[in-house]
Amino acid sequence: MKSYLYIISITFATIFYSCANNKLYPGIDFPHIGELTNGDTVVSDIPTDMVMRMYIVDSFALCHCFNALDNKLIHVYNTNSGNFVTSFGSTGRGPGEIDLSYSSYKQDERVVQIITDHTSQNIKFYLDSIFAGVNYFTSTPLNRNPNSDIFSFKDTLLISDFDFRKKYNYRFAIMNPQGDTIICYRDGTYKKDSPIAIHPNYSMLFTYTNGNFETEVFSLESNQITLANRVNYIDPNRVLDEEILKSKDYPGLASHIYASDKYIYTGWSNSLKSKGNDKSPSKLLIFDWSGNAKGFVTLEGQEHFFWMKAADEKNKKMYVIIKNSQGQLNIVRYDMSHLPLW
Template identity: 25%
Template structure:
């Protein structure tokens, strides 16, 4: 299934500069984890008519699923207790609290009890107030127009404990920090997966697979085109790359007539990471490692678990394919979107696990 990219509207912007090159990476498979557990999923909700659930986040009482394909609203809230659908929010439009092209990422600002999203089309950050309990509805809190200052172009916004980080896709911005309505550049470089710098940036930004640890001291970035995983450290507003592991090189075509260069998928493309979730303890990854032509290439029947040195620590083997997912490590629950093989419709599933099963 082809993923909808939130940044396509702006890829005609010209690139004026090039970053420094880094050495090409050595590719080798991830070792098969010695710690593996099998789990049987249970249906959480199979009545809501999803089009394409692309992201999900948890609050104390809610599971919030992003599905903005052919939907009037982008976000849909479900009770974590019962699985019942409660309400949708994030209406499509250009009014206050409305969005046109929500980013691939939606994050929770736990310090201020806000759900945060980025609309690249309108260049605005939108914040929704989270409910105090399940019976309440989420409502529009505030929004900020953030113009592309200093030539920076934002593809997504990442919230963490009251601080906001910008993710860019055109040099020099890869990661920056939001200071009111301006951006402070923190980091520009990308691991070199292919010789062409513009194509290399496009590979890393084709579907934003970037997550920050709850403590805010580490970032993981992963590729959807090919298979590569990068760990970065965050210290006093300074970001540095710490560890890179590459499994499959990116195989792609260059989209005709687009500047900066943008990659497209071909039959030979190996789909890498489909979704990633993190705790301060582990990185949880839905990893395909399948060619685009293979059935199930945009899902898998397992969740790989990595430590923060990018080493496989374990694997959760499931009884069905899942796509986007989220993890509550504290209560040992995984929620996921899966396609029912008989009906062809999306449904929400969940299962319980013990994170201590994957520790030394």
């Protein structure tokens, strides 16, 4: 009898654990569409404290490093051999160097753009030249709000959080490369600074807001900014302001997004108490370009995702930065072909 009861208790415990692991968060009904397993370590011990961005270009992984030992911002690795290839973009104040406050974006398959905050430079590195051993770049001064995020958008620039003083509720702006405003997008419901991602063909913008519970997709056709879809996953009347976020451990989407042709990939964190807290998102969420969730993915052998990831949709692979028990940052590649996405 005791043996029978033991078996029942173990069975129920297993079912409970499985169900809990397959839930994103209480009250949020996202489907669990699979697990990434049998990861292949592509690169071991990246010499940096943190990887701010990662891009996959053909058989290369480009890692935007923070506090790299040689002060190079972008480290390039061969994803077939795992070998270090080159690095480019030094920190500093001279020509071709990047101010210590910066952001990088993959403008297209052959250009990486870095925007500096204090020197207000729009710097473009051309990968074909860099792979050939020539550190070729162009640099354009910008006249812009230094507190905004900026993306390259066709032959113009798209600015997020344009009206940072919240005087006119101007949320986005499209500018020419010199920073002259072409058009502004006004949104009276906008409450919180939000990360954005732009489709590789520059046709759409994806973002989330309201405590990172609500996704929005905007059309960017013909230099216009038009809301195409908005999806709220909790409560359409719930809007979380900064004070609420500071005081309570609300869950939400982590602030780093990887946008690809078919899908948008981001992390889920059970606590957003600290501003910008993307520490160890526990699950990977996948959205389509309508802003609808395809589901979430868990990672075998890892309690948490390290927050940076990059998808190679052509080969159905996911590259994830994993910090091991020794504190080393490794690039681990997972197969995604079994997920119901293709």
